[in-house]
Amino acid sequence: MQQISLVTPEFAARRALRANSQCPHLWSVLDNVFDPELPHVTIWDLGILVDVHSLDSSRCKVVVSPTYSGCPAIDVISEDIVSALNSAGVQQVEVAVSLKPAWNTDLISPAGKAAMLKQGIAPPDKSVNCPLCGSGHTSVISQFGSTACKALYRCNDCLEPFDHFKEF
């Protein structure tokens, strides 16, 4: 198994923000919201979830940052956030889109990278290793894969094509 990279300073800062939050239960609810294009990676692990504010017992505000300007998933993600929190008893949910900090792959959690690897997607890292056989002997097929955030690679040893979540 390949080694998963250590915690980045960017993720450590997010983790600290969450740990100091006044509404840990709302963050936990959002741990059940997944990226529609990466069905095993939560919006928290992917770094899209920036902050959660509880306004009162029935209202809250969620701040998200899109991966790419044209990411079509952001509307679905907003709907999923609202419906998850509604089901948890929060009636009014405001989802705000923030561009600061600009989303980047250093915001992704180690668990998020592990989940990508498990799905056969090479996570963003210094070197692109084959998620199937672990070989570092890989080459790019196309700089854009099935979504804007992925590139298409091929393993030169086991010959499998695979998605690589781009370092960004």
Added chain:
Amino acid sequence: MNNLSNNALYHYLIGMADDALVLGQRTSEWCSRGPFLEEDIALSNVALDYVGRARMFYQYAADVEGLGRTEDELAYFRDEREFTNLLINELPNFDFAFSMVRQYFLDVNACLYLEKLSLSSDQHLSEIAAKAVKESRYHLKRSRTWLVQLGQGTEESNRRMQSAIDELWGYTPEMFIMTEAEASLLATQVSVDRKDLQQQWSATVTADVQEANLQIPDQQWQVVGGRDGDHSEHLGHLLAHMQILQRSYPGLEW
């Protein structure tokens, strides 16, 4: 709109939004017509980045205007003469070589421009630029690769790339012309001086074009007017395709 500087900001934002939307719409025409599957996906992804960029600029322009218009109204309910995009963005795709050379010329400029714009004194603009510049750097990697690969490729690919360069060259000076709105926003460091970028753009492009076994044309002609709403015959057709649904059924939603 309450004052002159807001008016200038609105026009500045609309220019950048129109640039992004028109190129995004034009590039999206490649969807399902790319030379092979991976390239088809890449073209569609680039188009999507530009449409996303347009949305951010239009939304901000609508907020600045303060008349309650939305991003969609700015995109769908303005006429050809109200669009102030660069002419190079509206030209048809022609062949793959033409689309790639255009993309390459624009990518080099976008990287230089957005880098500067990310230092804008206008916080929201600087945030949009900081996001967009990372995408443009990625676009440039790909368009530059194609420039070199096709330029150094076969006799036919080289010929097509050279004819695209010759055709497009006269449209590039427009990228470095300052509008009145842009000039008036320079003093407060909101906008970017396009003229400052021309030298670096030319140096980069000249080096890359030479590496690709291609030549910079020595012709001196140039076409301008997009920023004043004077367009080629091609923009009207593009807008007709893009706007017809909203014009026929205003407010229609998917």
